[in-house]
Amino acid sequence: MKGLAGGLPLVLLWALPLAAGLVMALAGADLASWQALLAHPQAFTALLLSLATGLASTTVSLLVALAIAAGLYGTRAWERLQSFAGVTLAVPHLAFAIGFGLLIMPSGLLARLLVGGQTPPPWMTVQDPLGLSLATALVLKEVPFLLVMIWAVLARGDSAVALSGQWRAARSLGHGPGSVWLRIVQPQLLQRLAWPLAAVLAYGCTVVDMALVLGPTQPPTLAVLVWRDLNDAAAEVNGRGLAGAMLLTLGVAGLFVIAVVILRLMRSGMSAWRISGPSRLAAPRRIAALASAALAFAFVAVLAVLALISIAPRWTYPRLLPDVFDLSVWSRALSDPAPLVLSLLLGLATTAVALVLAVLWFETQPTRRDPWPTSLALAGLVLPQILIVAGQYRAGLALDLTGSLAGLFLVHLTPVLAYVMVVLAGPYRALDPRYASVSRALGAGPVRSWARVTAPLLKAPLLSAAAVGFAVSMVQFVPAQLLGAGRYSTLPMEAVTLSSGGNRALTAAFALLLTAPPLLAVLLAARLGRPRWG
Amino acid sequence: MGLVLELVSVRLHGKPLVAAVSLAIAPGEVVTLMGPSGSGKSSLLAFIAGDLGSPFDGSGTTRLNDRILDGLPPERRRIGRLFQDDLLFPHMTVGENLLFGMPRGAVALRQSRMHMALEQIGLRDFEHRPPQSLSGGQRARVALMRSLLAEPDAILLDEPFSRLDSELRAAMRELVFARIAAAGIPGLLVTHDVADAPPGGRILRIAPDGVLQHA
Incomplete structure (x- = not known):
């Protein structure tokens, strides 16, 4: 195991805490905990709710994203949509859920626009018992993510060249654009979307903060139930929470298996159709234009509603604009800057450390060792976060790290570095190693060679990894809440707490406060990451 | 003409x-x-x-x-096209590539045309092979037949x-x-x-x- 030293920091600060979380979670639930879980009257319904919202939102998101891509692939609108989708990714799920809830609630802007009347309509649009508002918000938030993933697959150097050639060949063989998409592009695309889709599915089934804002309450989703149990002072209730986290994980794993089987069956069912001969099927331009316009409208409306409500302490129904504008809520939101400062500091610190650890790994370890950290990172992204965090919380209690900044830092670093690894691994290893060899041969030391040659060549991926890492850190709710142990508060925690209270203006202000830093980071990374020429 | x-x-x-x-x-x-x-x-x-x-x-x-x-x-x-690269579709078998552009018609007829084409380029047993497993020369021949089978x-x-x-x-x-x-x-x-x-x-x-x- 020669030369492992450069990879050691990554193992110690990231892999070990992540693995510890998994081990502690898996070892934590004893038989009594499982019995308590099974005796819980709401557990089964909650599990069904979790799996149904996750599965439904993932399926719909995939269909919408594919329809948009099929209709716009190869056009200028596709490139434009890409930058829009990239920006919307930076809007935190939690902030979007808060804004979406304020938009669709009975006295929200949507009802004012569509229904009117003197009193708000009797809608059950937020926290509806079937989880429809939660699933809808998930769809709106995941479609841009899937679009960015689809774009990344289609635009990757090797596949872009191959696909444009195959596209021309298929057209010359008599196939229309819609047919080429369905028969040639989409099958190759779906294989490479497996990981992002798994992550979307796992996220949808297990998200806590969005479910607290928009999800059903009687019963809530299983993730919320688990989160409540983990927060309980009684040890046996904690144990039931761990068992619940494992049940949720098993449920998600079951969905993975079912999804794989269905996709397999579809693929073999499609193979006869694929070779049935040329078809002049056109691209679904109109559907794609409609869907992307609806998506853009949703994001603009949600952000506009947040901004309006944050400066409108009074807004009587059914007026379309607030009665008075007033900035007092903002001065209240900023009167205690501690949560904002802590969130920013944690974001900056974890991003900086994650980048250093990742670069150290790539610079000192041979490519053949990459599967270790990258598969651990992928596991971290597709396993329910509540499971990992539940284990990390137990480990934190044992090591007396709860309620400490060190504990907070480590649990934030876990997801941040996972994303940084996933974003960086491809571009880093795709860089021709001969550039570094040449610069070393020209007399540059390893540090100078990295700073002057490698880093500039990898400017765009390094910056976007930094932006993604920072954004991921900013939105962590469950890890911050559990490890903060009441002693520390971060922005997402404030936003969740406020959203269950009555002060809509202050809630909206915190949702915007939560949105601004990641949005700025992503815009800044895109701006600075532009290539030097052209 | x-x-x-x-x-x-x-x-x-x-x-x-x-x-x-x-x-x-x-x-x-x-x-x-x-x-x-x-x-x-x-x-x-x-x-x-x-x-x-x-x-x-x-x-x-x-x-x-x-x-x-x-x-x-x-x-x-x-209008058929042949490029520098064979551009065989990597997710389809050799046989499926050949059938891809062939005009619609009875399955048996299309199959037999595909088999005949494989025979003509000396790749009789390659129908179910993925294109990646073929040599460059074999792939070039499949690409030629694929474009001609589209008539x-x-x-x-x-x-x-x-x-x-x-x-x-x-x-x-x-x-x-x-x-x-x-x-x-x-x-x-x-x-x-x-x-x-x-x-x-x-x-x-x-x-x-x-x-x-x-x-």
Whole structure:
């Protein structure tokens, strides 16, 4: 195991805490905990709710994203949509859920626009018992993510060249654009979307903060139930929470298996159709234009509603604009800057450390060792976060790290570095190693060679990894809440707490406060990451 | 009859690359078009195929067997293309690749045409193989048969031999020209190597001013 030293920091600060979380979670639930879980009257319904919202939102998101891509692939609108989708990714799920809830609630802007009347309509649009508002918000938030993933697959150097050639060949063989998409592009695309889709599915089934804002309450989703149990002072209730986290994980794993089987069956069912001969099927331009316009409208409306409500302490129904504008809520939101400062500091610190650890790994370890950290990172992204965090919380209690900044830092670093690894691994290893060899041969030391040659060549991926890492850190709710142990508060925690209270203006202000830093980071990374020429 | 170009021009950023070409290619004939790289010969093929995208633009009339092709999308032109790369679809077997462009019809008939094509290129047992498992020469032959099984009315050859080594190259050249002659369709070959041209065929050259000259 020669030369492992450069990879050691990554193992110690990231892999070990992540693995510890998994081990502690898996070892934590004893038989009594499982019995308590099974005796819980709401557990089964909650599990069904979790799996149904996750599965439904993932399926719909995939269909919408594919329809948009099929209709716009190869056009200028596709490139434009890409930058829009990239920006919307930076809007935190939690902030979007808060804004979406304020938009669709009975006295929200949507009802004012569509229904009117003197009193708000009797809608059950937020926290509806079937989880429809939660699933809808998930769809709106995941479609841009899937679009960015689809774009990344289609635009990757090797596949872009191959696909444009195959596209021309298929057209010359008599196939229309819609047919080429369905028969040639989409099958190759779906294989490479497996990981992002798994992550979307796992996220949808297990998200806590969005479910607290928009999800059903009687019963809530299983993730919320688990989160409540983990927060309980009684040890046996904690144990039931761990068992619940494992049940949720098993449920998600079951969905993975079912999804794989269905996709397999579809693929073999499609193979006869694929070779049935040329078809002049056109691209679904109109559907794609409609869907992307609806998506853009949703994001603009949600952000506009947040901004309006944050400066409108009074807004009587059914007026379309607030009665008075007033900035007092903002001065209240900023009167205690501690949560904002802590969130920013944690974001900056974890991003900086994650980048250093990742670069150290790539610079000192041979490519053949990459599967270790990258598969651990992928596991971290597709396993329910509540499971990992539940284990990390137990480990934190044992090591007396709860309620400490060190504990907070480590649990934030876990997801941040996972994303940084996933974003960086491809571009880093795709860089021709001969550039570094040449610069070393020209007399540059390893540090100078990295700073002057490698880093500039990898400017765009390094910056976007930094932006993604920072954004991921900013939105962590469950890890911050559990490890903060009441002693520390971060922005997402404030936003969740406020959203269950009555002060809509202050809630909206915190949702915007939560949105601004990641949005700025992503815009800044895109701006600075532009290539030097052209 | 055949493939007819009338005053076809291709421009890059509005600057002419190929100027006012008029050319008629008879069924069964293969005309060779030569020129250095960047001279616009591949763009001319893309224009004929209906596949020319920005920053290029083209003008002029293309007729194929007295059908006017101007404005038609690529899939409605009945023009086959062979490229430098074989561009076999990597997620389909060799047999599926061959069936992909074959006109619709009875399954058994299409299957037997596919088997016959494999036989003709000496790849009888390769139907279920993924294209990645074939050698470069085998893949090139499959790509040729795939475009011919789509029953094109003309075929455009964009340096189809340049990725093959010299031994394969001679065999492939012979196969391509024999198959095109058997299909009785006009062909336009673009290359920078005069040895690629079919023996006794017409050879044209794109001059620096974009005008076509007999070589």
